[in-house]
Amino acid sequence: MNIVLLSGGSGKRLWPLSNDIRSKQFIKIFRKEDGSYESMVQRVYRQIKAVDADATVTIATSKTQVSAIHNQLGEEVGISVEPCRRDTFPAIALATAYLHDVQGVSSDEAVVVCPVDPYVEDDYFQALKSLGEQAAKGEANLVLMGIEPTYPSEKYGYIIPAAKSQTSRVETFKEKPDVKTAKKYIAQGALWNGGVFAYKLKYVLEKAHELIDFTDYADLFDKYETLTKISFDYAVVEKEPEIQVMRFAGEWKDLGTWNTLTEAMDEPTIGEAVLNDTCENVSVINELNVPVVCMGLTDVIVSASPEGILVSDREQSSYIKPIVDQITQQIMFAEKSWGSFRVIDVDEGSLTIKVTLNPGHSMNYHSHLRRDEIWNVTSGEGTVIVDGMEQPVRAGDVVTMQAGCRHTVSAVTELKLIEVQLGEEISVHDKQKFDLES
Amino acid sequence: MNIVLLSGGSGKRLWPLSNDIRSKQFIKIFRKEDGSYESMVQRVYRQIKAVDADATVTIATSKTQVSAIHNQLGEEVGISVEPCRRDTFPAIALATAYLHDVQGVSSDEAVVVCPVDPYVEDDYFQALKSLGEQAAKGEANLVLMGIEPTYPSEKYGYIIPAAKSQTSRVETFKEKPDVKTAKKYIAQGALWNGGVFAYKLKYVLEKAHELIDFTDYADLFDKYETLTKISFDYAVVEKEPEIQVMRFAGEWKDLGTWNTLTEAMDEPTIGEAVLNDTCENVSVINELNVPVVCMGLTDVIVSASPEGILVSDREQSSYIKPIVDQITQQIMFAEKSWGSFRVIDVDEGSLTIKVTLNPGHSMNYHSHLRRDEIWNVTSGEGTVIVDGMEQPVRAGDVVTMQAGCRHTVSAVTELKLIEVQLGEEISVHDKQKFDLES
16 A cells, blocks of 8 residues: 555644644654553554555655654655645645655555544554555546544535445535534435545646646656645545545544544543542643642643643633734744754753754754854763764763854764753754765 | 741642742742732831831741742841741740840840731731830730631631720630631621730740740750640640730731632733633733643633642632642752752753852852762853862853762852753752861
């Protein structure tokens, strides 16, 4: 199975866990059998591999997510990097060209496109496989997944199938309706549009060439910024007469809001939390290393992260975006390809961060124009290079770097540093990267 | 006026702002005219000085509070340090002996004893002055303040005066009643016992000598640990027939719970907080440097500090103590006589703190057996001494100290450090102090 996972943009709907650089799919909130936690993207990737160990998984995403994807899924996963956001048609066209020109997938093979964040069981991925197999038969140009509705939702588009069979021609599509209309659709046998579709690679490649003037993947990548924003639904699906839909009756949830996310949690709290016995229907997700105490609350969600603290009534939590848009908060935590960092102190003229490098990983070789830095190694072993001079470091070592000095650090074992930055205009943009002469 | 302020013990009733080492009276939550915030102890001290600039103020407290008191009130204030907690009779006896033997207050002068944390206006301190003047007349051995009740509270003891005059003999005392009984007392003209009393110094000194075998202040201090815990009410007041009460009809609040504390705040939020328009009667006190967002909450108190996060229904907040007693949280913030520190990172084998030294102040000269330390100076100017070697430091300087090495730092201007501690058994108890040879 060739599967393309659409990894959506950053968002604040799950603030303070998601923010401008940390998308909800990277938040580790699902408990695994071993007691540790995994993110949506890790869960979906694991489930795909469980259903089809040979599946070729490609994640279509912006470059801001590349570090987090490698950090969470390793280096093996394919990534079709969008140089900027241009909606789903350009993204799917680029990913399809990537599969063909970079991964060598043949034009006749089926591709399944799926959002990165459905909360589902393994049967869903079995259904994706069937979807791909159906597309490979060539009975239609597109095969969609139709999810059997469990309630008259206003949140989803509806697909009206021509028949009640497992696979059927699509009669028509309906935009997100109101509840009354949704009830009518469901009475007519409508299915939710789960945003999943399968096609033969050449079909989308031809559509792409029809609508965009490009030669190959590299050319499309280069001119990506010039493309018009347009959705795959609008550019392709709505104009295509030959579409089939396959029913899926298994569990399917879209965890886009705090309310739906916390409902999917196996337990009411993650992280340090104490709830007294007068709390009812309270969920706590606490990423800080200090406790959250809740008393006498009903239907409340509490989430604490290095970015901030949310305390919200369950229903109200879906209105978070405009509230959080008012806040201008510097990024306090980020996952990088080499590990992660967390801001631990902000002051006038200084910024202190905790850096964790994964074993075998290195930062870029870089310098800063307007700040000095001090590395305090607190655990692990590694190597630093400062202005071309290499030296081993371990817990207790201190490395000082003046502004302008080129530096990098690589981890032999997991390496942790307290990095003290000193300067009047500390900014993440003050960074020059260099190639390391080896 | 000689005034003794009883500065009560640590407590968790205002967790996470109060904890084992930070008492509620040191939390800065009252907005001053210049927009900055002051604590209960600062507010009370400022009010006393406004009413009587020559007042001799002595704070009776345990040694754990001495640093915070000097930090908040400066070096001028008198402190009667209790070597350990032995309830109010030994504490008042010790403070009285301190006034007599150390401060040279004469036996015939009046002393007024008052809790450190009433939330009152200046008229209250005028009343304290009158209380002292009344005690000096010698009409009775004790003069108490009787607060005119505003509602039938179950939280206070009641005083039944013999007459309705401003000053009257006390007929009898009543323990904390239920609401019904409280109503009956109030109908009889009862007053709340505000825990304030005035006496001639020699009266309490004689009582102390009757009940405790000691020679002078130094002797009493030395044997303080051997004394029996007993309250002043039980040891003295209940046995004394010659007691007067003076009425006080001004504003008086006891800010002992989150509910009463937040009611006394001038605004609903302190610190970074955003409340959406569906919040009603929500108070936020946020000491962290990231925002708290509240949505759709009613009658809720949110407090965030380096120690943890409380989210509580207003009514429920008074039941916090047993909940917080379950938590074993290391101290994350402390005020010291030289400034303050805050824990900013805790990891296996390392602890990182942010240290702020006030201008002209120094740490003790000390060493640690089981940890190395690194100072990263982030702002200000000062001097460090490491194993007897003195050198100036400023922002950007790094000082490394191996376990066993003696060290101190003093601030010329306000000095800030990031201190990285490295070792397997990092503990606040691993500290040896030394005299500095000058």
